[in-house]
Amino acid sequence: EPIPTEKGDDKACRKTKVAVLGAGMAGITAAKRLSDTGIHDFVIVENNDRIGGRVWAHEFGKDNTSSSRDTYTVELGANWIHGDRNNDSCVSNPIWEMAEDSSLRTHLSDYSNTTVFDSSVKLSDEENYRWYSEFSKAFGKTKEDAEGNPMMLAIEWAHIDWELAQSAVNSSRLFSTVSFKSTEDYFSRRNHFVLGPSRYASLIEKQAATFLEHETAGSITDSRLVLQHRVYEINATSPSSVIIRTKSARKKSCIEAEQVIVTFSIGVLQHMIEGNEALTFIPELPSWKTKAINAVDMGTYTKIFMQWRHGDVFWPDTQFILHASPRQGYYPMFQNLDIEGFHPGSGILFATVTGEESLRVDRQSDERTKREILQVLHTMFPNKHIPEPEHFFYPRWSTYDWVYGSYSNVPTGVSLFTRQNLRANVGRVWFAGEHTSINWFGFLHGAYYEGADIGYRVAIRLQGGNRKVGKDMTYYEGPVEGVAPPEEWFEGNGVAFALFGERT
Numbered sequence: 390e391p392i393p394t395e396k397g398d399d400k401a402c403r404k405t406k407v408a409v410l411g412a413g414m415a416g417i418t419a420a421k422r423l424s425d426t427g428i429h430d431f432v433i434v435e436n437n438d439r440i441g442g443r444v445w446a447h448e449f450g451k452d453n454t455s456s457s458r459d460t461y462t463v464e465l466g467a468n469w470i471h472g473d474r475n476n477d478s479c480v481s482n483p484i485w486e487m488a489e490d491s492s493l494r495t496h497l498s499d500y501s502n503t504t505v506f507d508s509s510v511k512l513s514d515e516e517n518y519r520w521y522s523e524f525s526k527a528f529g530k531t532k533e534d535a536e537g538n539p540m541m542l543a544i545e546w547a548h549i550d551w552e553l554a555q556s557a558v559n560s561s562r563l564f565s566t567v568s569f570k571s572t573e574d575y576f577s578r579r580n581h582f583v584l585g586p587s588r589y590a591s592l593i594e595k596q597a598a599t600f601l602e603h604e605t606a607g608s609i610t611d612s613r614l615v616l617q618h619r620v621y622e623i624n625a626t627s628p629s630s631v632i633i634r635t636k637s638a639r640k641k642s643c644i645e646a647e648q649v650i651v652t653f654s655i656g657v658l659q660h661m662i663e664g665n666e667a668l669t670f671i672p673e674l675p676s677w678k679t680k681a682i683n684a685v686d687m688g689t690y691t692k693i694f695m696q697w698r699h700g701d702v703f704w705p706d707t708q709f710i711l712h713a714s715p716r717q718g719y720y721p722m723f724q725n726l727d728i729e730g731f732h733p734g735s736g737i738l739f740a741t742v743t744g745e746e747s748l749r750v751d752r753q754s755d756e757r758t759k760r761e762i763l764q765v766l767h768t769m770f771p772n773k774h775i776p777e778p779e780h781f782f783y784p785r786w787s788t789y790d791w792v793y794g795s796y797s798n799v800p801t802g803v804s805l806f807t808r809q810n811l812r813a814n815v816g817r818v819w820f821a822g823e824h825t826s827i828n829w830f831g832f833l834h835g836a837y838y839e840g841a842d843i844g845y846r847v848a849i850r851l852q853g854g855n856r857k858v859g860k861d862m863t864y865y866e867g868p869v870e871g872v873a874p875p876e877e878w879f880e881g882n883g884v885a886f887a888l889f890g891e892r893t
């Protein structure tokens with residue numbers, strides 16, 4: 390526990406070398422890296438009562454197929470391991486390596502296993518293929534080519550919005566190419582869907598248990614992990630330390646640290662800049678930093694879970710069902726869990742919406758959303774009897790004050806220099822998380838790499854010496870717009886490997 394204190398009584402703060410703020414993938418990986426590099430004096434502070442952050446399982450519906458379990462475990466946040474191992478280079482996704490070392494259950498997603506509905510018309514494979522070819526031709530020309538054509542809009546959604554959690558017009562072509570290249574080409578195009586009850590977050594808990602005292606991986610007893618404490622102030626006015634003020638349900642407390650690693654989402658950081666009282670930096674962050682925080686968007690991605698009795702299942706037995714609506718993004722994708730390899734017999738189907746549609750459903754009642762989806766399903770299956778689902782649930786990501794959205798997306802016009810400013814430390818305050826990753830923003834492996842990088846930098850800084858990695862990170866003042874020339878795409882600007890040629 391941090392030591393309880395009244396505001397101003399800083400002598401009573403719990404003292405530590407490093408305060409790691411947030412116990413998601415980036416925070417736990419940063420702390421592990423500190424520990425692996427010989428720094429054991431740290432405190433991890435987390436708002437929630439659990440490790441994992443945006444990796445978050447939920448018990449849903451009723452499991453009638455198992456005698457040992459009552460419910461199904463579904464993943465509300467991260468669900469896929471994107472890319473496993475590149476067979477040519479032998480480079481592996483670190484998350485895939487963790488999954489291979491554990492009992493995590495996954496199933497390979499097969500995107501060709503999709504039924505496509507143009508309104509109520511189920512398309513044949515040939516028709517479906519023809520649309521994809523049409524779309525490929527139109528893609529990259531003008532948006533007008535797709536406008537008003539439901540099939541084109543649905544295919545564009547499946548190519549872009551589904552991954553980036555925002556529409557194509559809001560997304561940087563450059564950075565989305567970097568993202569796709571970095572995951573699909575660097576690792577592989579294979580996406581593994583995580584299935585309960587093993588829970589995706591068990592991978593992060595297992596990482597934590599390698600360096601924190603624990604009873605079981607899921608039950609950490611180490612006093613260096615402080616759960617259910619919300620950070621509301623980061624005060625870096627002293628030349629020798631930073632004071633972090635936290636509050637729990639019962640009391641206010643503080644921690645005094647030599648270095649701080651902030652792993653809060655871009656949504657949380659943006660709310661702070663807007664003057665939201667929930668989190669304050671003293672003194673205010675410099676303008677190169679606040680501009681970079683505001684330059685990046687927070688996308689929202691919502692999975693809406695529904696369960697019917699297995700006998701009532703009315704949809705085809707493919708993994709995915711794509712629905713072309715004249716309104717882009719209006720319940721375009723359904724995923725079938727009642728299928729071999731997933732949860733056969735479960736009667737679970739879930740819809741995915743993203744971007745503006747996510748924000749819209751976040752603001753409306755369950756009942757309203759259920760009505761809208763049933764109406765869409767009635768259009769798609771006009772001759773089927775579709776009863777009310779027995780169970781219905783969805784998380785409202787944009788409303789949770791510990792994240793404010795799902796994951797970051799880079800809008801058009803943001804430069805590599807602005808993105809480096811998002812990564813760079815401000816004195817004793819360091820930043821890590823999926824949003825700081827140049828190559829893998831949005832992904833769980835992005836959070837992992839950034840946590841590992843910053844944890845290492847801070848450990849080396851604390852150990853002294855003259856190594857470059859422990860020095861302040863590069864940042865840019867003044868105009869930082871425009872496309873960075875190829876020679877700037879190197880590790881000093883956060884680029885993990887040569888994307889556009891080697892540095893000369």
Ligand SMILES: Cc1cc2nc3c(=O)[nH]c(=O)nc-3n(C[C@H](O)[C@H](O)[C@H](O)COP(=O)(O)OP(=O)(O)OC[C@H]3O[C@@H](n4cnc5c(N)ncnc54)[C@H](O)[C@@H]3O)c2cc1C
Pocket residue numbers: 410411412413414415416434435436437441442443444465466467468469470471618619620621652653654657668690691692786790791792794795796821822823824831832833834835836
């Ligand atoms: C719906 C959804 C679907 C996704 N799908 C995938 C996927 O399929 N594959 C994939 O690779 N990635 C996916 N992601 C992204 C992935 O989950 C994230 O990239 C990753 O989990 C981010 O980790 P992080 O450590 O950067 O941030 P977080 O997990 O957000 O960790 C930050 C922590 O800080 C805590 N915190 C925030 N504010 C405070 C405060 N004031 N005081 C104390 N603690 C605070 C939070 O509670 C949180 O635990 C998805 C995310 C969502 C939401």
